[in-house]
Amino acid sequence: MTANVVTPLPQLPLSGCRIVERSRTVAAAYAGRMLAAMGADVVMLEPSAGTSLRKAAPLLDGTGESALFAYLAVGKSSQMCDMETPSGQATLAHALEHADIFIDDTPLCERGSLHLTPEAIATRFPKLVHVSVLPFGASGPKAHWDGEEINLLHAGGEGFLLPNGLSNELYPDRPPLKIYGHFAGYQGGCAAALSALSAWWVVDTAGGQYVDVSVQDAVLSVGAFALQRLGDGSLEHRETRRFRYGGVFAAKDGYVELLTLEDRQWSALVALLGSPSWASEEGLRDPLNRSRRGDEINAHIRAWMAQHSVDDIVLRAQELGVPAGKYRTPAEVVHGEHERARGLFASTQLASGMHVEALVAPFQFRCTPLRGGERVPALGDMARKAQ
Amino acid sequence: MSSSKSPLAGIRIADFTIHAAGPFCTHLLSQLGAECIKIESQTRPDAFRKPHAVYGRMAAATFDQVSANKLSVRLNLKQPEAVVLAKQLVGISNVTAESFRPGVMNRLGLGFDDLRQSKPDLVMLSLSSCGQSGPDSHFAGYAPLFGAWGGLGSMTGYSDGPPVEMRHVMDHSAGLHAAMAVMAALHQHRRTGQAQHVDLAAREVASAMIGDALVQASFGMTPERPGNGDLGKAPHGIYATGKPDRWLTLAIRNDTEWRRLQQLVGEDVCEERFATMPGRLQHRKDLDQLLSKWLACCDADATAELLQQAGICAHVSWTMQDIADDAHLRARRALVEVSAPDIPPRLAVGAPARFSRTDDVGIRRLTPALGQDEDYVFGELLGLSAAQRADLEVREVIL
CATH class of the missing domain: 3.40.50.10540 (Crotonobetainyl-coa:carnitine coa-transferase; domain 1)
Known part of the structure; x- marks a missing residue:
C-alpha cells in the first residue's frame, strides 16, 4: 500500500488548492471529497485512532472496511494529529500555514481548548479560509445542538414530507421516511465546498475569513420549494404532496417512474398506453381538468403497467417522448452502459489493497477531465510517503 | 446589485x-x-x-x-x-x-x-x-x-x-x-x-x-434498503409521540449516549442485552417497541429539548410551519x-x-x-x- 501521490496537475480545476480537513461528519468529509475530486490537495488530520468515519456503516464483506469512508476519502491524504497534544497542535499549525482552506466540524464546545475558534485561527492564519460545518451551524440559539442524518433531514423540513405517492398510499399510518444514506450531510458538504470556493475567490482582496455552514440550513435550502408553497398559503404534507397523476408504478418485473408535465408528453403517454378510449374523453384535454382527475388517470395507468415489463415500458416511452425511467439498483448503476460511457466510476484501491469502483464526481469538466482512480488513504499515509 | x-x-x-x-x-x-x-x-x-x-x-x-x-x-x-x-x-x-x-x-x-x-x-x-x-x-x-x-x-x-x-x-x-x-x-x-x-x-x-452503496455493489454485495434504520446505530428512527403526526427523530451513536437515554427512559430499557451497540442492533425491534411505548405519551418538542440537553441527537420532524416559526433559522x-x-x-x-x-x-x-x-x-x-x-x-x- 502506498500513499496517494499528489502530483501537481495544473490542468485540473482546483490544482494548487491546498485544503486541510478535520472531519468526523459526512458533511465535512463530503466537502473535502468534492474538492479533492476537482484536483485540490486535501489532507485529513486524523486522531491516531483514525476518524470515526473509518468504521462507519456500511462495511465491506471480508475486509470490514467502510464503504462510506472509501467513498468519502478517495483521493485524500491522511495525517495523524492528536489535537490535545503539543505535537498535534504543531502538526495542525504546520498544515494550516501551507493551506488555503480549512474545513472543520469540531463541535463548538471543544473548539476553545483545541485553539480552533475563528478568532484563534484568524489571528494565526490571516489568509486562511476557515469553513465551519456543523449540524446546526456555529451561530444561533441552537448552534450547540447535535444531530445525525435522520435528525437533520427532519430539522430541514424534507423528512416530514416523505414518502409521498405510492409508498404513502400503501402505508399511510407509518412514520415518515428518510432518504437513503446521508442526503442531508451531502447537501451540507456541498454548501460548504461552494462557500469555501466563494470565500477563496476573494482572498486576495478580502483576506481570509470565517465561513459558517449548517447542514440544517442546506437541507432547508434545497427544500426551498416547500417554503415557497407555504408562502402561497399551502402547508405541504406527505399525504397531499403527490403528483396529481404519474409517479411510481409497479410493472410486471420492477418499478417505473413516469411523469408528464407538458401537453405533448400527455399525448405521448396516451399513445404509449395504446390510445385507450378513456383517454380520448373531451374532458381530459385540458391539463387542469386532468389534474383534478388524477386518481382516475393513475388507476388506468397502474392497470396497464402491471401487464408490461419495465424494459418494454421505458424503451417505448423514451421513443415516444414520455419521461419514464426504471428504478435501478446500485448494481445496475455501477454496471450501467451510460455510466460506463461517461466514465462515472474509477477503480480505487482500498487500504487493504482490495479494489472497488468509486464514483469519480457527479459532474464533468469536459476540457480537462477529472482523473479518478486514486487510493483510499491508509491512516497516516503521508508519514509513510515521507519515509 | x-x-x-x-x-x-x-x-x-x-x-x-x-x-x-x-x-x-x-x-x-x-x-x-x-x-x-x-x-x-x-x-x-x-x-x-x-x-x-x-x-x-x-x-x-x-x-x-x-x-x-x-x-x-x-x-x-x-x-x-x-x-x-x-x-x-x-x-x-x-x-x-x-x-x-x-x-x-x-x-x-x-x-x-x-x-x-x-x-x-x-x-x-x-x-x-x-x-x-x-x-x-x-x-x-x-x-x-x-x-x-x-x-x-x-x-x-x-x-x-x-x-x-x-x-x-x-x-x-x-x-x-x-x-x-x-x-x-x-x-x-x-x-x-x-x-x-x-x-x-x-x-x-x-x-x-448513494456513493457508499455503489462501492458495495462494485464489490459484489447487494446493498439493502434500510428504511429509517441505520446499520451501525440503535436505537435509530422516527417515533410517534403523544400528539398525532408529531414525530420524534432519534439517533444513538454509542454506549455513552445510550446510558444517558437509559437514565431518562427508566428501568424499562435497562436490560443487559441492550448494553452494547451490537446487542442493541440485534434486538432493535424490541428496543424500538420499548422506546415507542415511552414516547407515546411524550410531548415531542419538550422531549427533543430534554434529549438535546442530555447530549443526545434528537429533533422533531418539522413541518414547514415549524421551520417558518424557528428563531434559530431566522437568527x-x-x-x-x-x-x-x-x-x-x-x-x-x-x-x-x-x-x-x-x-x-x-x-x-x-x-x-x-x-x-x-x-x-x-x-x-x-x-x-x-x-x-x-x-x-x-x-x-x-x-
Whole structure:
C-alpha cells in the first residue's frame, strides 16, 4: 500500500488548492471529497485512532472496511494529529500555514481548548479560509445542538414530507421516511465546498475569513420549494404532496417512474398506453381538468403497467417522448452502459489493497477531465510517503 | 446589485437555465453576489410564469425562489439577430449557464463550440438529466426520474415497500452541486485563462447520494434498503409521540449516549442485552417497541429539548410551519422575510452560508417581471439605443 501521490496537475480545476480537513461528519468529509475530486490537495488530520468515519456503516464483506469512508476519502491524504497534544497542535499549525482552506466540524464546545475558534485561527492564519460545518451551524440559539442524518433531514423540513405517492398510499399510518444514506450531510458538504470556493475567490482582496455552514440550513435550502408553497398559503404534507397523476408504478418485473408535465408528453403517454378510449374523453384535454382527475388517470395507468415489463415500458416511452425511467439498483448503476460511457466510476484501491469502483464526481469538466482512480488513504499515509 | 462585500461581486452570468435545477444553481451564485441575467422570451417563458397543474399550482407563481435576485431580458432565440445578441451577452459574462436537453443550444447556434469561437475562454455550465454524452443523453426527465435512474429512488423506501420518488430537493441538489463545480471552473479560468465546459447530469448527482452503496455493489454485495434504520446505530428512527403526526427523530451513536437515554427512559430499557451497540442492533425491534411505548405519551418538542440537553441527537420532524416559526433559522438568516410592492411579506431561503468578511449575501430583489431589466442590459451593457431596441421589438427579435 502506498500513499496517494499528489502530483501537481495544473490542468485540473482546483490544482494548487491546498485544503486541510478535520472531519468526523459526512458533511465535512463530503466537502473535502468534492474538492479533492476537482484536483485540490486535501489532507485529513486524523486522531491516531483514525476518524470515526473509518468504521462507519456500511462495511465491506471480508475486509470490514467502510464503504462510506472509501467513498468519502478517495483521493485524500491522511495525517495523524492528536489535537490535545503539543505535537498535534504543531502538526495542525504546520498544515494550516501551507493551506488555503480549512474545513472543520469540531463541535463548538471543544473548539476553545483545541485553539480552533475563528478568532484563534484568524489571528494565526490571516489568509486562511476557515469553513465551519456543523449540524446546526456555529451561530444561533441552537448552534450547540447535535444531530445525525435522520435528525437533520427532519430539522430541514424534507423528512416530514416523505414518502409521498405510492409508498404513502400503501402505508399511510407509518412514520415518515428518510432518504437513503446521508442526503442531508451531502447537501451540507456541498454548501460548504461552494462557500469555501466563494470565500477563496476573494482572498486576495478580502483576506481570509470565517465561513459558517449548517447542514440544517442546506437541507432547508434545497427544500426551498416547500417554503415557497407555504408562502402561497399551502402547508405541504406527505399525504397531499403527490403528483396529481404519474409517479411510481409497479410493472410486471420492477418499478417505473413516469411523469408528464407538458401537453405533448400527455399525448405521448396516451399513445404509449395504446390510445385507450378513456383517454380520448373531451374532458381530459385540458391539463387542469386532468389534474383534478388524477386518481382516475393513475388507476388506468397502474392497470396497464402491471401487464408490461419495465424494459418494454421505458424503451417505448423514451421513443415516444414520455419521461419514464426504471428504478435501478446500485448494481445496475455501477454496471450501467451510460455510466460506463461517461466514465462515472474509477477503480480505487482500498487500504487493504482490495479494489472497488468509486464514483469519480457527479459532474464533468469536459476540457480537462477529472482523473479518478486514486487510493483510499491508509491512516497516516503521508508519514509513510515521507519515509 | 451586489457590493464589494459580496464574495462573488463582479461575476456576471448569462443565464439560459429553465425549470428548477439550473435556475437554483444561478440563484445560489446570485445570492453570493453574482449578477445574473436571465434570458427567456414571451414565447418560451420559464415554468414559474405559467400554471403548474401537475404540482397543483393553477396560476403563475407570484414569488419564485429560484428566479429571485435575477435580471430579466427577452430574446426570441429562433431569430438569428437574437442569437447574435445572446452571444454578446455571453461575451460580457464570466459564466454561461443552460439547462436544455443536450443538442438544443447547438441547434440555436449557442452550443459550447459555437460560443467558444467568439469567446475563447468561455466558462459554461450545461445541466441536464443525463449529461452531454452517453447513450441516454437524449433522455428527458425530472427530479423523480433522476432519482430512479441514479439509484437513490430504489435505495429509499420502507424495506418491504416500493421505491420512493425524489422531489424538488433532487433538482436543487443538482443545482447546488452545479454551483460548486462552476466555482471550481472559475478558479481554473482565473489561473489558466482557459475555457471550460462543466457537464452536470442530475442523475449522477442522485448516484452521488448513494456513493457508499455503489462501492458495495462494485464489490459484489447487494446493498439493502434500510428504511429509517441505520446499520451501525440503535436505537435509530422516527417515533410517534403523544400528539398525532408529531414525530420524534432519534439517533444513538454509542454506549455513552445510550446510558444517558437509559437514565431518562427508566428501568424499562435497562436490560443487559441492550448494553452494547451490537446487542442493541440485534434486538432493535424490541428496543424500538420499548422506546415507542415511552414516547407515546411524550410531548415531542419538550422531549427533543430534554434529549438535546442530555447530549443526545434528537429533533422533531418539522413541518414547514415549524421551520417558518424557528428563531434559530431566522437568527442565522437561513430564513429571511422578503417583500415587494405587489408581494406581501413572506419567507424565503437565504444564502447558503454566513461569511465573516464578505457578508453582503442573500436576496436583494424578488422575481423579475419578464424583460424588466432591458434598459440596463440592452441599453447600458450592450449599448443599444432606444430606437434600435424598438425596431428589434417590432421585428420580434426582442419578444
